[in-house]
Amino acid sequence: MTYITVTNGQRTIPNTPTIPFIAGDGVGAEIWAASQPVFDAAIEKAYGDEKKIFWQEILAGEKAFEETGSWLPDHTLDAIEQAKVALKGPLTTPVGGGIRSLNVTLRQTLDLFACVRPVRYFEGVPSPVKEPEKTDMVIFRENTEDVYAGIEFAKGEAETQQLIQLLQEQFAVKNIRFPETSAIGIKPVSEEGSKRLIGAAIDFAIAQKRPTVTLVHKGNIMKFTEGGFKLWGYELAETTYKDTCFTMNQYQAIKQTEGVATADAALNEAKAQGKIIVNDVIADNFLQQILLYPEKYDVIATCNLNGDYISDALAAQVGGIGIAPGGNINYNTGYAIFEATHGTAPDIAGQGKANPSSLLLSGGMLLEYLGWQEAADLITNAIEEAIRTKKVTSDFAHAMDDAVELSTQEFGSLLVSIIKEM
DSSP, rough: OOOEEEEEEEEEOSSSSSEEEEESSSSHHHHHHHHHHHHHHHHHHTTTTTTOOOEEEEOSSSSHHHHHSSOOOHHHHHHHHHHHOOOOOHHHHSSSSSSSOOHHHHHHHTOOOOEEEHHHHHTTOOOOSOOOOOOOEEEEEOOOSSSGGGGEEEOOOHHHHHHHHHHHHHHOOOOOGGGGGEEEOOOOOOOOHHHHHHHHHHHHHHTTSSEEEEEEOOTTTEEEEEEEHHHHHHHHHHHHHTTEEHHHHHHHHHEEEEEEEHHHHHHHHHHTTTTTEEEEEEHHHHHHHHHHHHHHOEEEEEOOOHHHHHHHHHHHTTEEEGGEEEEEOTTTOOEEEEEEOOOTTTTTTTTTOOOTHHHHHHHHHHHHHHTTHHHHHHHHHHHHHHHHEEEEHHHHHTTTTTEEOOHHHHHHHHHHHHHHHO
């Protein structure tokens, strides 16, 4: 077996890497069975015998519990740490005590601080909005802080009452309206965690020649956590990235001291120089803006909870979460897990109705991460062609006129044949 290696933050990609996969629960097994031949066909078409992935199955979720008694065996984490990257299907969240969420556990254990969600429209996909083609964004959602690291105290517990008393007596907190029946939650948002996420978003925008990075936050209310996220983002852009970024914070400063005309001139000059424009939007306003003017936004950097809402809302605009890819990445260590972003869908498991596109496009993100862009493009182009000719799975077929409904496996086989003919 050969593996990806990382030295001083630089990845070395062998031509024949071993990459672990977790098929997943519910529809996971069938979407994996449909997707693997597509990955292999794209790599072979792009590179012939030069490159190949050796897929290594590892276990998590229900299958892991049934076979090992553990929802997340140590061997699974060891395999991902050795291989640096992995691909996974949807996983069931265990009921009862123990692991709160397998996905969250994987992200936090490996410190996969950036949840990266590209959102774009595929022509012909049914959408609830009039002009879904205007939506083309990449969300960078902080993956280890905020509510993902939330500390909660239940209503009525002795420690909760002690905490409320401490807040009231030592910190003069007056706005806990019903202290006897309140639960309490604390969310950490750090400067370091915010800056590494926002830096990854800016790096991506520079590499992909995306013109803007938007910091989405609720800093008008949460002034020191989400407000800190915004301020730290501007500080990073104006120092570390001062040669490649111009911020709306700088624009406002120039406007206040030198007037609108001078500020507009500085902004236009920055655009002419190809600098990334870094701005910010309040989260609730942003959810309105993405419906009204989605074309205004390119790369989004945001805290965890905002990113959860935004990612799913944007996915709905372009056809639903069933076709939305995602990756969880630590750009410093090189660890990354790419995943289908939808759930296990137990109501249709085993019926051949599941759409494998989320896993397929996430696999495409994995290939891009390896630097195998040609293979990734073949997968994207094949999905576009299948949708264009209205040969689709059940979810899309029911919403399209004159569509040919294919099973999960038939859809995968169609993509293989399209790739071979490209």
